[in-house]
Amino acid sequence: MTDTDTRGRSGRNPRKQARKEGIALGRIFGVPVILAYSWFIIAAFTVIAYGPVLQANNPLLGIGAYLVAFAYAVLLLISVLVHELAHALTARIFGWPSEKIVLNLWGGHTQFESFTASPGRSVLVAMAGPAANFVLAAAGWLLLTGADLRGVAGILANIFVWANLLIGLFNVLPGLPLDGGRLVESAVWKLTGSQEKGTVAAGWGGRIIVIALVLWFVALPLLSGGRPDVSLMLITALVGSFLWMGAGASIVQARLRGRLPLVEAGALAEPALGFPESATVAELLALVPDPSTGAVPAIVLYGPDGRPAGVVDGAAVATVPAGAAATTALTAVSYALGPGAYVPAWSKGQELLQYLAQLDGVEYAVVDRDGTVTGLLRQSVVLAALKGRRPGPGKRMFGQSR
Template sequence: MTDTDTRGRSGQDPQKQGRKEGIPLGRIAGIPVILAYSWFIIAAFTVIAFGPVLQSDYPRLGVTAFFVAFAYALLLLISVLVHELAHALTAKLFHWPTEKIVLNLWGGHTEFQSFTASPGRSVLVAMAGPAANFVLAGAGWLLRTGGDLTGVPGILTNIFVWANLLIGIFNVLPGLPLDGGRLVESAVWKLTGSQEKGTVAAGWGGRIIVIGLVAWFVVLPLLSGDRPDISLMLITVLVGSFLWMGATASIEQARLRSRLPLVEAGALAEPAVGLPEGASVAEVLALAPDPTTGAGPAVVLYRQDGRPAAVVDAGAVATVSASAAATTPLTAVSYALGEGAYVPEWSKGQELIQYLAQLDGLEYAVVDRDGTVTGLLRQSAVLGALTGKNPGSGKRMFGQSR
């Protein structure tokens, strides 16, 4: 049960996107709820694993035990839905737009669109989920003790109480991607002023939790010589794998966010000049070379309305003979940019990343305030700035003449 920031989505049709990942269950308080196909795996596992246990503990149930186990899976689903709704409705108080709630193999998660967070608000939204489960557990306990329930209703109510209690306790453990990780994140964030440092600390907290779970439920039973509970070990390994991947993803995302200030279109772009689509290869060859590299700038072609439309290919230019350069149009040795693939040179940070994520292609023209082409930004340069890895120059430079 986690909350996910999905800033910068590409604006796909939510209904089509929902059908791809699961079964749309409708909307609650205006929030789309999707049942992922993977949920049926955990439902089947619940029936197979707990059906025989119930049958053994309550012989009179017979085959009905498996239907009770399926009802248990449905109660878990409801508990997770309430947990995620608590996240989403609390977030609404702070005007965080919720994109959707997804119920899946691992429980569920709530996805948010762009919002402005703070340590305090982050904690409140995160803790709302476990708090809802504790409330459900309390309500179930009151019903169980005050209603004198017996038979299948009593069994299901007892399971409901313990399931919500365990969900609530598990989710307040201090590590991402669990809700309790937001406590660690917010504490470090408040102390250091850096959300990224808080996320990294909470991610490591999640990894430590995984190590503790594996040590307690897998390693210690094996070392003690006890007969291991195969089902419990399998659940521990699966849950541990999910938590480790989530913690690792949180750490990597935090490190990427910390490098966002380095992503600026003007600073990352290589020098480029703009030429009209009617220009010839000779005009490219006549461009003054860079004195340090001996190569000319990248060349971007623009339409009559001034919008960048294509990039001249250095390799194709090199195949044009000197005698044909003046009569060969640059449109013959260029490739098209994606629609709208140009950005202001002052664009930077998350705003720039969000915009580029919506564009096709790997290259983008950079323009100044007058709309004049000043550079060519390559996706590899952006990724290099985000990851801190040198992506290689990947530049198309032009020699003067053959």
């Protein structure tokens, strides 16, 4: 399964972030590999669930059956790693930068930095993962048939073949977040010219797969009067919840992407005027003596270098006595913007979102091509536009109070 993200460009410390996610295993072909702490949950489940089965089928193993079960978990980990490496290396052919591979409770995912996809390339990158598992299954089968493997070696080789075959087959199912979902996405994308419509269709494909799994492994045995296997029901519940959440997230992300063209700094910003930091409250009130007569623009302060540095707080201005207005600097009734928190009025879409992700704070000055302040953009307004909602009503004098 593949995952696209641009967090690698956000300025965060990658080593510190990796430690939070899990154990850094190093780099393979230049791609960082991280073993998430959640992997140990699935490893423990594998040992607990399959250890007794192996011991019952192979009494001579004794307690060693649990070690063999753990080796099975490690083989699964290796199979998933090869699967994800196939994604990463195929993507590299098209110039898509891989940020990292994360191996976790659900298997794993390859996280990319920003790139420009196409239906054909998306399919090739997605199908590279299952293809790698089919190759591993074939190699294991050749080893089983060509060598006289007995005991633990035979057990593990047999498990390796079936595990890779199942991983490959499962991942080609036609629904996101599985790799096969990219086939559905690309087909609809090619027909309609809209990647967003393709992603929504593939997301619903993922939800249909979940319903089919629950019907087959849980509902049908119950309706037929049988007793479903508890372990199988638990696995179905875990896999089903993962797929349902992933499919839902894909649908939400697609709808957000569809609204990206509406996210433009100049269009979403409220009107604003720029004032030098040296200005006083009296100078401001001379411009807008009676703010109660109607909406007034936000006031953005700029420093000696001409760059936006703060926003005047209307509530603080109202507390300044009339006699002190001429001697009270606007900096005394303002709050600071984050470093570099200003954007060009023409910035929009993914470019705008990536830029805002690198900035601190929740408000950003909007400037024209001459560097003149024309507006104040609030993070809440951007999020509302992405969700298809209208921003909340009410603007306070000279900007909102914090």
